[in-house]
Amino acid sequence: MGLEFTGGPHDTASLRGEPLLVDEVVVGRVTSAERSPTLGRAIGLGWVRTHDAALPDRLETAPGAAAEVVSTPFYDPHGGRVRG
Helix, strand or coil, rough: EEEEEEEEECCCCHHHEHHHHEEEEEEEEEEEEEEEECCCEEEEEEECCCCCCCCCCCHHHHHHHEEEECCCCEEEEECCHHHH
8 A cells, every 4th residue: 555654753764664553553564665755755655454344544653653545656646747
């Protein structure tokens, strides 16, 4: 799933491998994270399982960091920039 991060460490590489939690229950892991200069925010990917029979849309991760599930691709989802 696509993730957008708020808060947390300035070095997004340290988010890689961090658990994703809902109500202090581990429901997944961050598989990749990086700062996007184009989008001006930290983005990444992770695997997430259901919690209470639903996919969560807000997750907690590294101390002081949160992640929101977002759709991918993160930039130019309709391909307008590629097609010119």
